[in-house]
Each structure stands twice: as structure tokens, then as C-alpha cells.
Amino acid sequence: MMNSLPPVKGDRIICELPLYFTRDAAVHTKDGFNITVREACQGQKTGLFPHGDLWLVPTMLNVAKIIVVGDVGVGKTCLINRFCKDTFDKTYKATIGVDFEMERFEVLGVPFNLQLWDTAGQERFRCIASTYYRGAQAIIVVFDLSNYNSLDNAREWLEDAMRDNDPSSVLLFLVGTKKDLSHPDQLAQMEQEAVKLSEEIRAEYWAVSALSGDSVRDFFLRVASLTFEATVLSELERNNSRQVGDIVKISNNCNENYKKRQSNCCR
Numbered sequence: 001m002m003n004s005l006p007p008v009k010g011d012r013i014i015c016e017l018p019l020y021f022t023r024d025a026a027v028h029t030k031d032g033f034n035i036t037v038r039e040a041c042q043g044q045k046t047g048l049f050p051h052g053d054l055w056l057v058p059t060m061l062n063v064a065k066i067i068v069v070g071d072v073g074v075g076k077t078c079l080i081n082r083f084c085k086d087t088f089d090k091t092y093k094a095t096i097g098v099d100f101e102m103e104r105f106e107v108l109g110v111p112f113n114l115q116l117w118d119t120a121g122q123e124r125f126r127c128i129a130s131t132y133y134r135g136a137q138a139i140i141v142v143f144d145l146s147n148y149n150s151l152d153n154a155r156e157w158l159e160d161a162m163r164d165n166d167p168s169s170v171l172l173f174l175v176g177t178k179k180d181l182s183h184p185d186q187l188a189q190m191e192q193e194a195v196k197l198s199e200e201i202r203a204e205y206w207a208v209s210a211l212s213g214d215s216v217r218d219f220f221l222r223v224a225s226l227t228f229e230a231t232v233l234s235e236l237e238r239n240n241s242r243q244v245g246d247i248v249k250i251s252n253n254c255n256e257n258y259k260k261r262q263s264n265c266c267r
């Protein structure tokens, strides 16, 4: 089925780990993808796992569920629309219930999809929303850089979203929007608070503008990359703990193929 899809757009092809926004609040500050992940992806492409000629089960060709939460009007829908459709609509349309967009990526040569869940934010949808929170690989908590209350509420949104998820396996992002609206002094003060909160909740901090597009693409590429990295690592862990009988050995002649391609980049 994958083969019938059009190719992934050029700007969704990730070969190198995109940089964090600020060193003070990053999921990690390494400047490249985890080496085990790189090797596994190389093996995935060639049909070989580099250590021991084992077939890496294709379940790692995953769809990651990413939920986007935060107060009404902070700019969640605009942020998603800027990235997915490269548009910005000034007229406000409340999101009803929950919506999701699917974005296709290729990371280190491996297809990877992000399902971006846009929640309504209204108090009355909170109980409905909790069923959608379940099974998220990443949570994006959004606040408005020009509205202190929305940052104050961010912690509560995070707690809500985490209730149905495993804290050890979810990546967190704290994103300040509407950067274009803030006066530099106000921005600096808000950022200081936001970085403090990010450190506390172990989230990666980003400041963006959906109106100008500032940092929006960099942010989502970073989300896709870190989520991919975490997904592959946990898949490898599961793989390692499987019974030998579950793992399919592949024939030796592919070995040559693997060695030939090993030196290439991710394409």
C-alpha cells in the first residue's frame, strides 16, 4: 500500500537531526541521531540489521500520535495549518471536538507519519478529549507568548494530557505562539518563565509565529525527528527481547547489497 502513495515532499525528508530551539530547554542536545538508530535505519532500507543479520520487523514504519493542547485561542489550529498547509487564516474558527492531520515524513530513509491531533481546548470538551489523549508519543502544549495566563495554564493542560499516557515514553514540547505580536521586552520575560517551566516539566521549548511562519517548520521537523528516534529505539528494545523464533533470518546474498549501500547517506 505504501508504494501507491506519492513520494514524500522534499522538505519532509530528514537526513540530519534538526537543532533544538534553546540549549536551556531541549529534549536532548546531541548534534546527531543516535548511532544505533542510524544503523537500524540503514539496515531497514537494505533489508538487513547490521548486527547479526536480523530482519528488523517493519512495525517500526510507524504512525506516531501527537496531541496538541492548550487554552482556546492560543493558536493551536493556526500552528498546525501553517505547517501542514502553509496557510494562515486570520478569521477565528473554533475547533469542534478533535481533528487530526496526517503528515508524511521520511527520516533516515524510513517512511514515518505524524498524526497531529488538534483538540478544542474548551472546558466542556475536556472529558471527551481525554479519550483522545491515550497512546500519544508526543504532547505539544501550546501557549500564547502575549498572554501570561495561557502559560500559567500550560501545566494544567500537560497534567490532563499525561493522565492517559506513560510519562517515561512521551516526549513533551512547550510552544509559545504569536511571537510576532510580542514586544521584545515582554517576549524576553515570557521566554524566561517558559524555559523555567520547560526545565521543570522536562519539555523542549520553542517560540514560533504561525502568522509569519517563523520557526514553525523547524519545530515540526524536530518533533518528527525526536519522535522517530524514540520510536525506533523502543522498537529495537522490543525486538531484542523477542524470542529468537519470532525473528526472521534473511538469506546471505543480501549481505553484499547492504555492504555496498552502507557508505551512502540516508538516500
Ligand code: GDP
Binding pocket: 070, 071, 072, 073, 074, 075, 076, 077, 078, 079, 089, 090, 091, 092, 093, 094, 095, 120, 121, 177, 178, 179, 180, 181, 208, 209, 210, 211, 212
Ligand atoms: P486555537 O483555539 O488554539 O486553535 O487558536 P487558533 O489557531 O484558532 O487561533 C486563535 C486566534 O489567534 C486567531 O484569530 C488567529 O488569527 C490568531 N493567531 C494564531 N496564531 C497567530 C500568530 O502566530 N500570530 C498572530 N498575530 N495571531 C495568531
Ligand code: MG
Binding pocket: 076, 077, 078, 093, 094, 095, 118, 119, 120
Ligand atoms: Mg483550534
